[in-house]
Amino acid sequence: NKYSAEDVLRISKERGVEFIHLQFSDIFGVMKNVSIPIEELDKALNNEIMFDGSSIDGFVRIEESDMYLRPDTDTFVIFPWRTTSGVEARLICDIYNPDGTPFEGDPRYILKKNLEEAKKLGYTMNVGPECEFYLFLTDEKGNPTTITQDAAGYFDMAPVDLGESARKEMVSTLKEMGFAIEASHHEVGPGQHEIDFKYDDALATADNVMTFKMVVRIIAQKHGLHATFMPKPVYGIAGSGMHLNQSLMKNSENAFYDPSDQMGLSKDCYYYIGGLLKHAKALTSITNPTVNSYKRLVSGFEAPVYIAWSGRNRSPLIRIPAKRGNSTRIELRSPDPSNNPYLALACSLAAGLDGIKNKIMPPPSVDKNIYEMDENELKELNIEKLPDSLEEALVILEKDEVIKNALGEHIYNKYVEAKWSEWDSYRTYVTRWEIDQYLTKF
Numbered sequence: 001n002k003y004s005a006e007d008v009l010r011i012s013k014e015r016g017v018e019f020i021h022l023q024f025s026d027i028f029g030v031m032k033n034v035s036i037p038i039e040e041l042d043k044a045l046n047n048e049i050m051f052d053g054s055s056i057d058g059f060v061r062i063e064e065s066d067m068y069l070r071p072d073t074d075t076f077v078i079f080p081w082r083t084t085s086g087v088e089a090r091l092i093c094d095i096y097n098p099d100g101t102p103f104e105g106d107p108r109y110i111l112k113k114n115l116e117e118a119k120k121l122g123y124t125m126n127v128g129p130e131c132e133f134y135l136f137l138t139d140e141k142g143n144p145t146t147i148t149q150d151a152a153g154y155f156d157m158a159p160v161d162l163g164e165s166a167r168k169e170m171v172s173t174l175k176e177m178g179f180a181i182e183a184s185h186h187e188v189g190p191g192q193h194e195i196d197f198k199y200d201d202a203l204a205t206a207d208n209v210m211t212f213k214m215v216v217r218i219i220a221q222k223h224g225l226h227a228t229f230m231p232k233p234v235y236g237i238a239g240s241g242m243h244l245n246q247s248l249m250k251n252s253e254n255a256f257y258d259p260s261d262q263m264g265l266s267k268d269c270y271y272y273i274g275g276l277l278k279h280a281k282a283l284t285s286i287t288n289p290t291v292n293s294y295k296r297l298v299s300g301f302e303a304p305v306y307i308a309w310s311g312r313n314r315s316p317l318i319r320i321p322a323k324r325g326n327s328t329r330i331e332l333r334s335p336d337p338s339n340n341p342y343l344a345l346a347c348s349l350a351a352g353l354d355g356i357k358n359k360i361m362p363p364p365s366v367d368k369n370i371y372e373m374d375e376n377e378l379k380e381l382n383i384e385k386l387p388d389s390l391e392e393a394l395v396i397l398e399k400d401e402v403i404k405n406a407l408g409e410h411i412y413n414k415y416v417e418a419k420w421s422e423w424d425s426y427r428t429y430v431t432r433w434e435i436d437q438y439l440t441k442f
């Protein structure tokens with residue numbers, strides 16, 4: 001373990017920390033905060049801080065609203081930026097019921113539970129995410145627009161490249177907070193960026209994704225920009241994904257690597273792919289959780305549309321990056337950054353483990369460009385499509401016991417209820433597109 005409770009207390013005192021943010025995630029992956037002054041830190045580390053669970057989306061009803069926060073001391077970080085209230089730090093917390101049992105509605109607990117399942121079979125999970133996002137200009141009132149500085153640049157509105165300098169500061173801030181940044185670059189869309197950090201065990205990575213989004217938003221704001229992880233903010237321009245590079249370890253070795261195999265992949269790796277492909281449709285309801293997610297999953301923008309895997313091609317759902325040995329991994333390319341990273345990883349793992357447990361061999365890899373195939377070819381190779389909409393994904397989720405089980409009853413019920421109402425609200429809304437198409441035509 002990185003830090004004990006004593007370490008946290010001592011370092012906080014040494015560094016003059018004045019406020020601690022106790023952080024956790026609601027079922028949609030939105031970060032929640034209970035802030036305490038330094039005087040309360042001792043109490044927090046004794047797991048004595050309570051909050052009202054009924055105030056959080058998808059948690060509990062008023063009658064059962066007392067929840068306890070248990071800080072994970074390994075997640076202790078002092079924010080490198082100054083705030084008006086002085087030095088601040090954070091601790092990511094697990095949520096417990098008053099009777100001392102873990103709360104089933106805590107997504108972090110759900111990931112831990114699935115990691116326990118893997119452990120029983122001898123596996124640990126490593127994940128490296130690739131988070132893409134857009135940086136948009138804000139207007140005179142400080143409200144976000146969908147205008148990028150790249151586009152504005154053509155009109156000479158801003159003399160410096162705001163986006164590039166914001167991204168540089170994001171990288172240096174993340175580094176100060178302990179992230180190992182592997183790469184950062186401008187993405188294909190105007191105003192679109194990607195910052196990649198090094199893989200870690202699944203729980204640390206899910207925590208990191210939460211922290212990452214917070215830092216990106218804060219630093220963007222400092223530069224007068226709005227950072228968005230919305231999957232497809234502008235029609236006709238590449239959406240933002242969050243590829244999830246995944247591997248399993250067994251006995252401290254990469255369980256996906258087998259030098260004696262033709263592709264250098266182990267049986268476990270093939271089965272894991274088989275499981276992901278089998279559950280791909282239901283999994284999409286979790287990895288791509290918004291109405292807008294499905295506007296990214298269309299052809300022409302490097303986002304996956306078809307359920308297939310490949311060792312070469314960049315278009316299918318699962319790609320096998322060329323590196324072998326310890327770097328052997330599969331890359332799931334459907335997820336987008338509007339998902340809850342705890343649930344996305346929990347469900348990916350459950351799908352992959354189902355493949356391992358039931359020895360689900362995937363169909364042969366597809367090394368041809370799927371987008372160039374016609375209907376007949378697709379049918380012959382039995383290549384199906386990912387869900388077209390949140391609605392389709394939700395209908396399939398209801399029939400997938402493996403993914404439902406991975407979520408647990410509490411989260412499954414709350415999630416599905418909320419997502420159906422989101423779908424219904426969208427389904428009945430009259431959009432700009434309809435006005436443009438029909439108002440004068442009829």
Ligand code: ADP
Nearest residue numbers: 126127128129197198199245246247326327329
């Ligand atoms: P791409 O080629 O798709 O752009 P990147 O180089 O941007 O991929 O990202 C690769 C990600 O995969 C990084 O987060 C990296 O740390 C991660 N990664 C590397 N090795 C492993 C592994 N064995 N298991 C899981 N993730 C890994």
Ligand code: MG
Nearest residue numbers: 130194196243
């Ligand atoms: Mg990348």
Ligand code: MG
Nearest residue numbers: 130182183196
């Ligand atoms: Mg790369």
Ligand code: MG
Nearest residue numbers: 130132187194
């Ligand atoms: Mg990218």
Ligand code: MG
Nearest residue numbers: 130243331333
């Ligand atoms: Mg990638």
